[in-house]
Amino acid sequence: MYLSVRKKGTVSKQTLLEESGLTVSTLTRILDELLAQSLLLEVGYGESTGGRRPTLYETNPAYGYVFGLEISRTHSRLVLADLHLTLLDEYTWAMDEYATPERLMDSVYAQVLRMLEQASIDISRVIGLGIGAVGPLDRKEGTILTPAGFAAPGWSQVRIKEQLEQRLEVPVCLDNGANTALLGEYWAGGDRRQHQLLYLHAGIGLRSAIMNEGRILYGVIDTEGAVGQMIIESTGVASSVPGGNYGAWESYVSIRTLEMQARKEWKRGRATILRELSDRPEDLEFSHLIEALQAGDSAVNRIFGQAAAYCGIGLANLINILHPEEVILGGPLFSAADVFYQEATRTALEKTYYREQYKVRFTKGSLSDNAVAAGAAALILNQLTY
Structure with missing residues (x-):
């Protein structure tokens, strides 16, 4: 239900009822639970169609925060976003001969802490970090396999999900950069x-x-x-x-x-x-x-x-x-x-x-250079199954 509201932007209970196929009592219970958890917000009333004006709902962008990380052959980019994927901060690395996996992950960890401190956000409010990387990779295992073209050594069989989860202590998801870019464009485009x-x-x-x-x-x-x-x-x-x-x-x-x-x-x-x-x-x-x-x-x-x-x-x-x-x-x-x-x-x-x-x-693409990283953040948004 959370993603249904997020996709609509602002939506009435009646619209959710018509599209979900749920009973009134079940939908009401779910909405009440999401409101109690602050995942949803009541944002006013819609136009009346003859009876009472319907209550309108939106997802709460400040409920939590997500990070998106792009890893490519030429550069890597980290973004911090709220749950509406509004970018709050970003940082870019050149993927030169010194950008080994270990050094990049250490730097990602340092930048995550810096961004959170700058935004006055406690790490407990971070939902997770998504990664969009060049392939080939195993997204289920969270491993970058054998990509070609990196200037630095070591980019083979990199268990990046596991290693970043150990550093950050938040959930991490991995997918290839084209998929995350498309996911980012999908969330950015209201008519898609x-x-x-x-x-x-x-x-x-x-x-x-x-x-x-x-x-x-x-x-x-x-x-x-x-x-x-x-x-x-x-x-x-x-x-x-x-x-x-x-x-x-x-x-x-x-x-x-x-x-x-x-x-x-x-x-x-x-x-x-x-x-x-x-x-x-x-x-x-x-x-x-x-x-x-x-x-x-x-x-x-x-x-x-x-x-x-x-x-x-x-x-x-x-x-x-x-x-x-x-x-x-x-x-x-x-x-x-x-x-x-x-x-x-x-x-x-x-x-x-x-x-x-x-x-x-x-x-x-409307997201330009941020498409892969913003879409990587959206990977975490897609995990919200409330």
Whole structure:
């Protein structure tokens, strides 16, 4: 019942009665219990439909607090939020060669204590900490398995749930970052309560997640990054991922691919603005590409346009298989380059079958850089079964 009220925002008893199928006496008892525990608040009265004005209920955002932790190859981010997922504080780490699991967890513990002290919140009011991490992982066991691409050693078979629970003495949940990002976007979007959602994150790699009727759909194993191995060209370029497919989607659509192509253009002398931004091609980074794109560099514009077209082809493949109502696009490729978003969605729509009858909706993720961490905090919210 708690989550039913939370999803509605503000709701009357009559609406809850109609949608829950409970008897009046049972619903009244549950609501009274939630009010007594301060999980719910009475927030006024709704419009009358002929009788007494109905009492309106909302969940109490200050009943408790949750932490969300993102762990990615380039950075990690910790957020503190209330139970309405309003962010109260955040902290970001660079995942450099010194960011071993042990050091990161020690720093997370220190930042949790700092945030709570700054907000004058006792740790007894913390409901839990959720983690959205790169995979592969075992979410049930709470273990990060064998992720590739970390600069620091030690990121293999990390029992992060167990170790953080020992440090913090609060419940900890683990899921992959694409799932938590989709969960965060779901809670942030008031009109998404009944949609079939597809989420695609485009950054260092490609990651996807699927939701139906508010529930994340899980496979037999964690396959968050498998979407990047969808074959776009069977005789295409070799994958940079060990064991990856030739012509894989991720080989055409990723920050690493764009950086590699920009370095080739720099060496050929075609990208004049990039030459002004970096003395050496190997020093070129994604931020340089965005700056050159905004300045109108023709070579960089061509690179982004080609990647966006490939992105749209892959999206059309997913849409033609999964038929989502809405596709949420997140990650730096979509948030930092509007031209990329526009071209990718245009291509996807053009190649979607039954496009005249089937109007899929595209949206940019509303949580931007905080999507994974905020969604990780929402993992804990989903555990509330009152």
